[in-house]
Amino acid sequence: xxxxxxxxxxxxxxxxxxxxxxxxxxxxxxxxxxxxxxxxxxxxxxxxxxxxxxxxxxxxxxxxxxxxxxxxxxxxxxxxx
Numbered sequence: 001x002x003x004x005x006x007x008x009x010x011x012x013x014x015x016x017x018x019x020x021x022x023x024x025x026x027x028x029x030x031x032x033x034x035x036x037x038x039x040x041x042x043x044x045x046x047x048x049x050x051x052x053x054x055x056x057x058x059x060x061x062x063x064x065x066x067x068x069x070x071x072x073x074x075x076x077x078x079x080x081x
Contacts (some may be wrong), residue, residue, distance in 0.1 A: 006081050012070050019066050023059060030055065 034052050038045045 001080065002072070008077055008079070010071055012073060015066065015070065019063060023063060027059070029055065 030052060034048055037048050
């Protein structure tokens with residue numbers, strides 16, 4: 001039983017760590033591309049920013065769903081039965 005809990009905690013740590021790493025790298029690349037796009041064509045700034053904010057909102061929602069999955073693994077672990 002301790003092995004299952006230890007493995008679950010390790011998997012949760014990897015999931016959260018890689019999710020935040022990927023999110024940080026992805027948002028950083030997206031931010032640099034937004035700066036390039038606005039620098040080339042400043043009059044489309046509002047359109048570009050609105051579309052980027054929509055993508056960021058979707059990413060945050062997916063991150064929240066990851067936390068829901070993590071809490072399910074922590075408190076309702078199917079491998080402990």
